[in-house]
Amino acid sequence: MKTFAVPAQNASVVEREVESPAPEGGQVLLRVLHAGVCHTDTHVQEGGYDLGGRGFLEMTTRGLEYPAVMGHETVGEVIAVGDQVTGVAPGDVRLIYPWIGCGECVRCQQGEENYCAASRALGIFTPGGFAEEILVPHERYLVDIDGLDPAWAATLACSGLTAYSSARKALAHVSADETVAVIGAGGVGLMAIAVLGALGHRSIAAVDVRDENLTVARELGATITVNSSNGNGVEALTSAAGGPIASVIDFVNTGATVGLGFDALAKGGTFVHVGLFGGEFALPTALMAIKALVLQGNYVGSLQELREVVDIAKQGRLPKIPILSGPLSADGVNAGLTGLRDGTVAGRTVLSRV
Template sequence: MRAFAVPEGSTALSEMEFPTPTPQGTEVLLRVSRSGVCHTDTHLRAGYYDLGRRGKLRLTDRGVPYPLTMGHEVVGVVEAAGPDVEGVALGSTRLVYPWIGCGECAACLAGRENACPAGRNLGVARPGGYADRILVPHPRYLLDIGDLDPDWAATMACSGLTAYGAVSKVLPLPPDSPVVVIGVGGVGLTAVATLHALGHRAVCAVDREEGNLAVARGLGASTSVAVTGDDLAGDVRKAVGAPVVAVIDFVNNEQTASAAFEVLAKGGTMVQVGLFGGELTIPTALLALKMVTVQGSFVGTLSELHEVLELAEQGRIPRIPVIAGELDLEGVTDSLDRLAAGGVAGRIVLSSA
């Protein structure tokens, strides 16, 4: 099968041929029809995460194999199935849940496979959707998208799920209590739309790009802040005009994380989602005095993805902009370059020929 993979020690993708897997046991093979492009893949291509003064967290040290076929927002057509597979018809179209755990630890047994310490995520630890085929270990990870547009449905495996998982960590709140969303690219826009869909009226969108902010206002943001200077916290306070009960940070670098902590009201919550890197230094006494909650959020559970699809099918989540591209070497490379440069208002979704 054909894949667009990152070789070890390189950031340049290559077109590679691998044996097409034959499904065994409960495995299901799908022909990839859509593959969304996520900013996480820019870090996977680079081969590390920035840990500030601690240096770089190299993905090979975490067991990520190279050459790496990335891509974790996948819609495909079921092409073959192992002898133990039930309930999935050949030729059916399915969305893939990629955040797969070991299946044996406490987190997995509690239905929180995304928190598994030995995760086997598709597009990270296993080959993903920047290819013409993808092998999924069990049919429970395949979701029926019904009449949803497959371009939009593909984004729900990460963009939609990550936004929903983060929003769920701050709600319920009084509808007019200010919530700040920092970084309104594809995932942040989905968070704004999700907050609005769930009845929250006071949402402040923060971004460097006015185009992203305009889209965010159209999706339900009640106010917005363009990042132009060094006093992000002051700019947010001025725009919101009230203490902030929650901040969801889809950038999560030193500037945004520090600002998130500074604008929180007493008892507030900051949810850190982005992987841009760096470190956060805060006065320990203020953690106690302000009774602040600082929480990391990584994608979401399989049950939460079902909830996201249900909201979409009910028409309760506005569709974010989807930018079409070709699932080929040039399409994957150009899309990752665009994301790394910033300013993509929406989600890029690649389609196979």
């Protein structure tokens, strides 16, 4: 089968021919139909994350190996199953939960595989969806998407899941009419705006540096939009919201965006950090106590949360973010990654079989 892999750190994706795997036990082999392109893929290609003054976090120290087959937003058609599989059969189309853990630690046993310290995440530490076929270790990671557009459904495995898990954290202590601000109206940020609306929230602010993204944000349910490119984002956001912000979800998460969100927070406010663009922020420790703030990270979401967001989508409550189509090929992956880096994708890029 063909795979579209990054052969080394900072290298372009190339086509490679490898042997098609044969599923055993509870494993399931799927033909990839659709595969979304995510900012995490750019970090895998680059080899890690910017930690500001703490240097660069090399993903190879966490188990990443090159050549790496990326892609963790995958919908596929079952083509073969192991002898212990009973819940799916060849021909079934399924969304794949990619954030797979070791299965044995406390986090995994609690259903929080996305927090596992020995992650086996598809598309990062094990081969993902940028390929003709993908091997999934157990049928429980396959989610039925009957009735949904499969290309759009692919984005739910990361973009939708991350948005949903982040929104739930941001809404934990917030009434429906208090403002939640979404910083970064890219693919995941736009999905978060859609999710917040689906969960019944009525005051949603979108903050971005591109008017094009803010236009889409309004179409998806943002009630306030703020272009922060001129440097006065805090004043513009709090003015438009009528005061400080109850919760902030930062899908960029650089020093600059964290500074903006932190300074805009109301007393008792919650800041959910999601983006992996990197950098650092100097924390004014006294303000943490004086304002009784909550700073919380969010890394994707659990298998149960994915099932919940798929259910919301099936109920017709989740507006669709714009999808930019492309071919599932080496050139298609490279173009998708370039679009993300250049900030030219208003929505999500999904690659499909041609």
